[in-house]
Amino acid sequence: MRYLDPKADLTFKKVFGEHPDLVISLLNALLPFEKPEEEIAEIEYLTPELMPETPLKKNSIVDVRCKDKMGRQFLVEMQMLWSPAFMQRVLFNASKAYVRQLGGRESKYELLQPVYSLNLVNDIFLPDVPEAYHDYKIVQVEHTDKVIEGLRFIFVELPKFKPQDFKGKKMAVLWLRYLTEIDEHTRQAPKELLENPEICKAVTQIEESAFSDAQLWWYDDFWDAVRVENTLISDALREGMEQGIQQGIQQGIQQGIQQGMQQGMQKGIEQGLQEGRQEGLEKGIQQGIRQGNIQNARGMKSEGIPAEIIAKITGLTRDEVEKL
Template structure:
């Protein structure tokens, strides 16, 4: 029997966007809650956050819900990292926080917003930890926190289930995300837990229609295309930057000139190379059939730039 990858858009939303018991277990395992603050029930709310300015693109998250206290949870699976993703996460969380009130209500009614982001890429290579929790804190006294926004990022490639007893459910859910990709059988430890077993059963290929499976394969085609273009842009930018930097440095013939030439050349080369690759990627994603908004999220280009292609 074949199991689909839970990180795909189709499966991730089906598992955590249609089964309250599973998203409750997932949130309690991955968010920094003690026993007194655990999520007990959830209500799904629309995932589309429409911007105040109608000229700006909508911002989409995979799963959005609130619990019995009114706390909101935004859950997103991100396959490829880009620095723009941080700003998108902050935007979505801030928008959800602000929209809790209208002009007649008091600020003390505001409830926290938790943004949980599973990233299938490494974006903090210098840090050994896979789990990153961001709050609004006093720089000199980090124990002084302004409640409201809580951002959590998980680097899935860094996760290694070394200690199974520590935060057992977190380990199980992260194993589910990292080990069930197109698996033929389910690890026993996942089957032994009722919630994770249920999530595994949802991934059975036989549960999906031909149209859904076609969309599933198309999703992975898009991911592979994006990765190819991003990697190509990085390599192109570095190579062009080094070449231009060396040329300018030799022409100047001075130590200062060489240093400045290399620095400027690398910067300009990376910028130009990355932009060229973004434009080529956007054209490819247009051919695949993605909307201008989705392409803008993926490439960092503006909708206007994409419309002009």
């Protein structure tokens, strides 16, 4: 048996955008519902296209958008590559879905229902945080138990997923294993996944034989686009790093020269003043300046600056610089 990767645009929308029972199972498994009565029992699919307020703004399209009988809305996104703009788009989409609930002048704010945004990210965007699951909500800074209800954002970094981090959440583990363990190289789906009816159905939906030749072409085209985007991001990061290194080296040299000159001048003046007390103020200052030039020359020489340039800057001869 050959399978397609469930994270691809074609397969993800087929599994979760065409089968209400599967998206309900996914949402109940990964959303932070604290009570059984909060879980979703039935959903209605909504158009994934969030229309703009004005014709000057572009539409925004999510992978799956639905609501339950209570009117709560759920936005589900599968993101292959991370960018800071994605989080802003998630905030925009959820806010727009929340505001759109007020249809006319008679609408009342107290009728607004929560919007949950579930975002599955096949990339790492918080490298300094070990957890894969991130729950965002609007809280008071001083007292985080004080919450403004309405918007809830869940992000899951799929590359960080470890089953042991989801103890007691069997369905969450099964769904995340489904998304991370099955791809084009899979010939036999894991037994634990096939033993669960919902996951087994989702596995069946991504069998290669279930797709037409045209769909398989779109599938390959999707991965080509992902690879191109990944290359562009990698090239941009590498170019940025190279520029940063060059700027760092230049700044380091400049700072080293300035620091060396300041230290050398200070040391030279101090030494000159000390000698001036013995041999005369004028002679001491001159000697101090010369010592400062010598210290400066040593500092510049240690930075690899050519001797002829050091000589021009400090007034020392080239022989004197080379003997330092």
